[in-house]
Amino acid sequence: MTCELSRTTLHGYIDGELDAVRAAEFENHLEGCPQCRATRDRMESLRTQLRESNLYEYAPAGLRERVHTQLFEGSSEKRENASGRRWFLVPAFSVAAIAFAFWLALSLVQPHTHSAQITAELIDAHVRSLQPGHLTDVISTDQHTVKPWFDGKLDFIPPVADYSEKGFSLTGGRLDFVDGHSVAVLVYARAKHIVNVFVWPARSTETMSDSSGSRQGYNWILWHSGDMTFCIVSDAAPTSLAQLRDLIHP
Amino acid sequence: MLQPEQRTRFEQLVLPHLDAAFNLARWLLRNRADAEDVVQDAMLRAYRFFDQFRGGDARAWLLQIVRNNCYTWLDKHRPADLMTEFNEEIHRTPSTDPEKLAVQSDERGQLMRALESLPARPREVLVLRELEGCSYKEIAEITGIPMGTVMSTLSRARERLQQAMTGSVAKEASNDV
Numbered sequence: 001m002t003c004e005l006s007r008t009t010l011h012g013y014i015d016g017e018l019d020a021v022r023a024a025e026f027e028n029h030l031e032g033c034p035q036c037r038a039t040r041d042r043m044e045s046l047r048t049q050l051r052e053s054n055l056y057e058y059a060p061a062g063l064r065e066r067v068h069t070q071l072f073e074g075s076s077e078k079r080e081n082a083s084g085r086r087w088f089l090v091p092a093f094s095v096a097a098i099a100f101a102f103w104l105a106l107s108l109v110q111p112h113t114h115s116a117q118i119t120a121e122l123i124d125a126h127v128r129s130l131q132p133g134h135l136t137d138v139i140s141t142d143q144h145t146v147k148p149w150f151d152g153k154l155d156f157i158p159p160v161a162d163y164s165e166k167g168f169s170l171t172g173g174r175l176d177f178v179d180g181h182s183v184a185v186l187v188y189a190r191a192k193h194i195v196n197v198f199v200w201p202a203r204s205t206e207t208m209s210d211s212s213g214s215r216q217g218y219n220w221i222l223w224h225s226g227d228m229t230f231c232i233v234s235d236a237a238p239t240s241l242a243q244l245r246d247l248i249h250p
Numbered sequence: 251m252l253q254p255e256q257r258t259r260f261e262q263l264v265l266p267h268l269d270a271a272f273n274l275a276r277w278l279l280r281n282r283a284d285a286e287d288v289v290q291d292a293m294l295r296a297y298r299f300f301d302q303f304r305g306g307d308a309r310a311w312l313l314q315i316v317r318n319n320c321y322t323w324l325d326k327h328r329p330a331d332l333m334t335e336f337n338e339e340i341h342r343t344p345s346t347d348p349e350k351l352a353v354q355s356d357e358r359g360q361l362m363r364a365l366e367s368l369p370a371r372p373r374e375v376l377v378l379r380e381l382e383g384c385s386y387k388e389i390a391e392i393t394g395i396p397m398g399t400v401m402s403t404l405s406r407a408r409e410r411l412q413q414a415m416t417g418s419v420a421k422e423a424s425n426d427v
Contacts, residue, residue: 059272
């Protein structure tokens with residue numbers, strides 16, 4: 001006959017789950033009960049064996065990445081985009097040349113240092129957003145989810161629409177910080193490209209005018225509409241960016 | 251969907267327990283690839299329902315979800331695994347072939363097979379206690395076993411494991427269980 005305590009209290013004892021009084025009581029019992037001592041030794045050696053066998057199975061790195069991508073970036077394609085395409089230069093020289101000429105023309109009529117600084121910031125913000133976990137604060141393909149999300153976070157509401165039928169799927173939104181101000185960012189997926197649309201209220205002191213260009217392999221188009229400033233940044237082709245601009249403001 | 255501060259909380263409170271999630275799923279499903287699938291799904295579920303997390307033990311909260319997903323998955327793909335548990339609980343017959351286990355010379359391999367040979371219920375309790383280091387309270391929260399019976403469940407599970415390890419040596423002790 002096995003001592004009753006060896007199959008109940010003993011386990012609470014070796015697991016450190018007994019309160020001080022019960023633990024002391026059991027220790028007293030242990031002194032006079034060879035069966036409990038034998039069971040304790042058996043169980044302790046089993047536990048040591050378990051500990052020393054390293055049976056713990058850690059999550060594989062691939063799973064960790066997939067979970068992160070799935071939760072914070074919406075789909076696995078975008079992650080590939082982030083790591084694989086960052087330094088990919090679109091070999092559209094003619095388009096770049098036109099953009100350059102456009103930029104040159106602009107730079108002649110106005111001081112471009114401020115606008116160059118803002119576009120640099122926007123592109124930096126775009127690159128930053130491609131880091132795992134930084135793309136979206138609100139993940140949704142539903143404009144009716146994304147739009148209210150901005151409510152109360154900014155002192156303006158950006159226009160939010162999904163253009164899936166035209167090849168630009170809304171994947172979410174986030175807040176970003178550009179030129180010392182909070183800006184709204186709408187995130188679209190264009191095939192395997194991520195497209196960030198930055199929106200903020202135009203300020204009277206702003207000397208920027210509509211412009212577009214390319215930098216570090218990323219293209220951008222900036223324009224004003226009403227009292228808002230918009231800027232699209234992506235590694236997608238400039239024609240795609242222009243297409244999206246025309247969708248936002250036909 | 252989560253607000254940014256909620257997302258940060260999720261990243262800080264729940265994501266660090268991915269290893270715990272995987273470990274539990276791997277031992278419940280007895281297969282790494284299946285565990286990866288189920289855990290990925292469970293993490294998404296946890297993320298979606300994070301606003302229902304009322305503070306407290308985030309690991310236990312996550313493991314509860316992982317465990318539910320594992321049982322749902324087993325029910326769908328390997329119902330026999332759960333039947334085994336059912337029969338075991340009633341008949342209390344050792345699920346393993348001691349001779350076969352005795353052939354295993356490698357102690358780790360032997361222990362691994364012994365643990366895998368246990369029915370799901372004692373197996374998960376052992377994994378939570380011995381590998382994950384969960385308290386009785388956490389085990390109760392994760393598995394739904396009443397707090398008062400965690401101790402005796404663990405006791406039976408340990409006896410079963412040792413029985414599976416050493417074959418007939420522990421039989422005498424477990425006959426009393």
